Amino acid sequence: MPGRKRGLAVDVLGLAIAVVVLAASRHDNAAGIALLDRAVAATEPGAVRP
Template sequence: MDVLGLIIGVVVLAASTHDNAAGTTLLDQAAERCGNRLEKALVDQGFKEQVLIHGALLGIDVEVVRRNREDHRQGFVPQPKRWIVEQVNGTLMLHRRLAREYDHRPDTSTSRVYWASIANMTRRLTTPSPAWRDTLGLAA
């Protein structure tokens, strides 16, 4: 779960686990860490009514973000509300240990996500804001 690029919670489960299990666990983490300051959570279409009900019990308005049906462009079309999350996931994948699943324990994977997030935030706070090409070593 993410707010302006800051990670609030991380849940790592087996690939066979349904999104609803991750969603309810993540909402519990977010509610515990943010208290009553968290008012709304945006989820994708993979989440079912169980997550919406669980969010309502916690006092969190859970909104399902659907793809714009009027947009008939082919390929990847960024969704404005989900773009921040996609950016954070993209920057986390620049860390080698997260690009491939080397760990067998979910708690180890979870700690590596937090580690990569801390490294990203430290880099943002200590260096001037370069162009995105400069961060990937592609600048001419």
């Protein structure tokens, strides 16, 4: 079974803002960039939250 890397961005209350799951073979930089992109998109003014 291949490994997975998980990234989680939370606010000051510990509520999830963004989650990223990547293959373990991907670099940490790729996970960080993807996570930050999702966090920015989720916290933009007027962003629609699912």
